[in-house]
Structure formats: structure tokens, C-alpha cells
Amino acid sequence: MTTVTLYALCGVILFGIGFYGVIICRHLLRKVMALNLMGTGVFLILIALARRTPGDRPDPVPHAMVLTGIVVAVSATALALALLRRLHRETEIGDLPHDAK
Amino acid sequence: MSRLRKTELAKVGFGLIVAMIVTALGCAILALPGEESGLAGAVMLNLDQAGAKNPVTAVLLNFRGYDTLLEIAVLLLAVLGARALAVDESADDSEHFRSSINPVLIGFIRVIAPVMIIVAGYLLWVGGHAPGGAFQAGAVLASLGVLLVLADINWTQHLSDYSERILLTISLVVFLSVGLATMFNARNFLEFSPSTAKWCILLIEAVATVSIAVILLALFCCGKISNARKYHETTRGRVE
Amino acid sequence: MSNLLWTFDIVLCGSLVWLAWQTLATADLFKATVLFIIFGLIMALAWARLDAPDIALAETAIGAGLTGALLLSGLAAISQPGTRQQSIKLDREK
Numbered sequence: 001m002t003t004v005t006l007y008a009l010c011g012v013i014l015f016g017i018g019f020y021g022v023i024i025c026r027h028l029l030r031k032v033m034a035l036n037l038m039g040t041g042v043f044l045i046l047i048a049l050a051r052r053t054p055g056d057r058p059d060p061v062p063h064a065m066v067l068t069g070i071v072v073a074v075s076a077t078a079l080a081l082a083l084l085r086r087l088h089r090e091t092e093i094g095d096l097p098h099d100a101k
Numbered sequence: 102m103s104r105l106r107k108t109e110l111a112k113v114g115f116g117l118i119v120a121m122i123v124t125a126l127g128c129a130i131l132a133l134p135g136e137e138s139g140l141a142g143a144v145m146l147n148l149d150q151a152g153a154k155n156p157v158t159a160v161l162l163n164f165r166g167y168d169t170l171l172e173i174a175v176l177l178l179a180v181l182g183a184r185a186l187a188v189d190e191s192a193d194d195s196e197h198f199r200s201s202i203n204p205v206l207i208g209f210i211r212v213i214a215p216v217m218i219i220v221a222g223y224l225l226w227v228g229g230h231a232p233g234g235a236f237q238a239g240a241v242l243a244s245l246g247v248l249l250v251l252a253d254i255n256w257t258q259h260l261s262d263y264s265e266r267i268l269l270t271i272s273l274v275v276f277l278s279v280g281l282a283t284m285f286n287a288r289n290f291l292e293f294s295p296s297t298a299k300w301c302i303l304l305i306e307a308v309a310t311v312s313i314a315v316i317l318l319a320l321f322c323c324g325k326i327s328n329a330r331k332y333h334e335t336t337r338g339r340v341e
Numbered sequence: 342m343s344n345l346l347w348t349f350d351i352v353l354c355g356s357l358v359w360l361a362w363q364t365l366a367t368a369d370l371f372k373a374t375v376l377f378i379i380f381g382l383i384m385a386l387a388w389a390r391l392d393a394p395d396i397a398l399a400e401t402a403i404g405a406g407l408t409g410a411l412l413l414s415g416l417a418a419i420s421q422p423g424t425r426q427q428s429i430k431l432d433r434e435k
Binding site (some may be wrong): 003006007009010013014017018020021025027029030032033034036037040043044047048050051056057058063066067070071074077078081084085088 | 346347350351354357358361362364365370373374377380384387388390391392393395396399400403404407408411412414415416418419
Binding site (some may be wrong): 002004005008009012013015016019020023024045049050052053054055057058059060061062063064065067068070071072074075076078079082083085086089 | 111112115116119120122123126127130131133134135136137138139140141144145156157159160161164165168169172175176179180182183186187188234236313316317320321323324
């Protein structure tokens with residue numbers, strides 16, 4: 001067990017928590033947050049694995065990809081929130097309707 | 102009652118599925134070799150021709166310039182989406198909003214705004230040889246914009262709709278034209294020559310900083326920075 | 342020194358997982374949002390620990406700062422009545 005595997009496993013767990021939240025949580029705002037958690041988990045795995053280089057300088061390619069990913073994630077979050085705002089404005093609901101109602 | 106049990110069952114069932122996925126992924130990670138150089142060697146080998154001493158900046162803007170170009174396009178698409186979804190809300194409690202602003206916030210902004218601008222410029226310049234770059238600088242500028250919106254400092258009142266659109270799109274345009282310009286020198290799209298790479302990267306980064314800041318701020322203000330105030334008059338108050 | 346770092350890593354990973362879980366488990370949406378912002382800040386520490394200072398910088402500014410502001414303003418927007426005056430109760434989770 002090294003630091004790399006510790007953080008990569010932590011990323012896997014975060015991904016799992018986010019995945020669970022995206023499917024199970026009912027409120028849409030919470031789904032957005034869960035989606036962000038999933039993304040962060042993936043980033044953590046990528047960066048942890050990038051540190052396995054023999055020297056002390058980590059692999060810069062995953063770093064650049066994650067940097068891009070963070071910015072794309074924030075724009076996706078903003079778009080999701082814009083959709084949520086509009087949905088709320090039109091229908092006054094913040095969560096998905098219950099299945100049998 | 103049976104519906105309740107059904108949802109509980111679904112939760113447990115899906116929890117088990119997620120647990121299985123997590124276990125599988127965890128095993129996959131434990132099975133990976135402990136040392137792997139990846140692309141670090143290739144990047145380091147070509148770093149002196151990249152025009153940036155910071156390997157991450159070199160990868161972002163030179164070796165994988167396509168990624169960054171398309172990323173800016175994605176950001177722009179998100180703004181377009183947010184713009185399309187926004188509705189023109191008329192707010193009439195602007196007096197109430199103005200009086201609800203904490204004076205400490207305004208004093209704080211007075212102190213922090215110049216510092217943030219300098220930090221953004223520093224991050225942009227330092228990105229060439231140390232951690233930093235256009236994204237970080239743009240994010241700092243965007244947070245400054247958010248602070249200004251929250252304090253109702255209306256700096257966008259002289260910004261016309263047209264110039265706002267220019268600010269939003271300028272980095273994509275500049276990025277594309279620099280890429281096309283490299284093609285005139287018998288190179289591939291976005292393949293900088295080692296002698297001019299530094300200035301190409303600096304130009305793209307400087308423009309991208311402004312554009313990213315405006316795009317992120319526009320995303321915060323539902324797509325349009327000029328109607329920032331209107332939105333936050335209607336949305337403020339509940340959070341505090 | 343190495344033991345100290347190990348303790349730090351384990352505490353950091355533990356708090357990340359705990360914060361992520363709490364973000365989804367807390368009944369109050371406002372509290373969940375604040376927990377999510379804290380999660381972003383702790384995440385920046387993890388990036389710094391993994392020798393990724395570029396990402397740590399971006400995460401502090403974007404992940405914690407801007408996403409937090411976006412989520413809070415979105416939360417405020419959906420806590421208000423919309424255009425259609427209905428009696429559907431908001432935040433059934435509460």
C-alpha cells in the first residue's frame with residue numbers, strides 16, 4: 001500500500017458515493033452535487049496514478065487533462081443549474097416526482 | 102407502505118451494485134504496476150521546444166492544444182445554453198437589495214479587488230515556468246466578478262451587448278486564428294514552431310484568461326453579465 | 342516524518358469520503374452545499390499532496406469558490422416561489 005494506491009482507492013470510493021447519489025437522491029440540486037463528486041473521484045484516480053513515475057516529477061499529461069476537466073465540470077454544473085432554475089420557475093418543483101403518484 | 106419498502110429495497114439493491122463496482126475498480130487499481138512512467142518522458146524530452154518551462158502549460162497549450170481549444174468551445178456552448186434558458190426577470194425590490202448589502206463586503210472588495218487583479222496577472226505570467234496559467238487566472242478574475250455582483254457594484258453598465266459577445270468569443274477566435282496561422286508555415290494545425298511557441302502561448306493564454314473569466318462570470322449570472330444585478334436581486338436574501 | 346505523512350494522508354482521505362457522504366446524506370440542502378464547498382477545499386489539499394500544484398490552484402478557485410457560489414445562488418433561486426403559484430411543497434427531503 002503506497003500513497004498512490006491510498007488516494008486512488010479514495011477516488012474510487014468517491015466515485016461510488018457520487019454514483020449512488022446520482023441515482024438514489026431525489027432532489028436535483030443534490031444530483032448535481034453527486035455528479036460533481038463522481039467527477040472529482042475520477043480526477044483523483046487520474047492524478048494519483050500519474051504520480052507513479054520513477055522520478056519525483058509526476059506525469060504532466062493527466063494533470064493537464066484534469067485541469068481541463070475541472071473547468072468543463074464547472075461549466076456543466078452551471079448549465080445544469082440553469083436548467084434547474086428554469087424548471088423550478090415553470091413548475092415549482094426542485095425534485096423529480098415520486099414514481100407512483 | 103409497500104411503496105416505501107420498494108424504495109428501501111431499491112436503495113439497498115443499488116447500494117450493493119455500487120459496492121460491487123467499487124470493489125472491482127479497487128481490485129483493478131491494486132493490480133496496476135507500482136511504477137509507470139507514462140508520457141512524462143516524452144514531455145520532458147520535448148519540453149525545450151514547447152515554449153513553456155512548466156510541463157503542464159506545455160501539454161495544455163502545445164502538445165495537446167486541441168483539448169484546450171475544444172474545452173473553450175465547450176465553455177462557450179454552456180454559456181449559450183444558459184443564455185437560452187434564462188428568462189428576463191423584472192426585479193423591483195432593488196432598494197431593499199441595496200440596503201441589505203453588508204458594508205463590510207464593500208470595504209473588503211475595495212481592499213481585495215486590486216490584489217485579485219494582480220494575482221491573476223501574476224498567475225498568467227508565472228504559468229510559463231511554474232504552477233499557474235490561464236485557467237487559474239481566469240478563475241480568480243471570475244471570482245472577483247462574482248464578488249462585484251454580490252456587492253451590487255455595477256461595472257457592466259457601460260458594457261454593450263455586442264462587446265459582451267466579443268469578450269465571450271474572443272479566445273476561441275484567437276485560438277483558432279493562431280492555429281490557422283501555423284498552417285501557413287507548412288505546419289499542422291496548432292503545431293507551433295519552437296522559436297515562436299512562447300509568444301503564441303502567451304497570446305492565447307492572455308486572451309483566454311479574459312474570456313474564461315467572462316464566461317465563468319456569465320455562467321454565474323445565467324448567461325449574461327449585463328443582467329447580473331437583476332438576477333441577484335431576485336435570488337439573494339434566502340441564502341443568508 | 343513518514344509516519345506523520347501517512348497519518349495525514351489517511352486523515353485527509355477519510356475526511357474526503359466522510360464529507361462526500363455527508364453532502365448526500367444531510368437532510369438540509371443548505372448544509373449539504375456548505376459541506377460540498379468544504380469538500381472542494383480539502384480536495385485542494387489532496388491535490389497539493391499529490392504534487393499537482395496547478396490543479397490545487399484551479400480547484401481552490403473553481404471547485405471551491407465558483408462552484409460554491411453557483412450552487413448557493415441556484416439554491417436561493419429554487420427556494421423562492423416560481424411563476425406558477427402551486428401548492429407543491431418544495432424540498433420534500435427536509
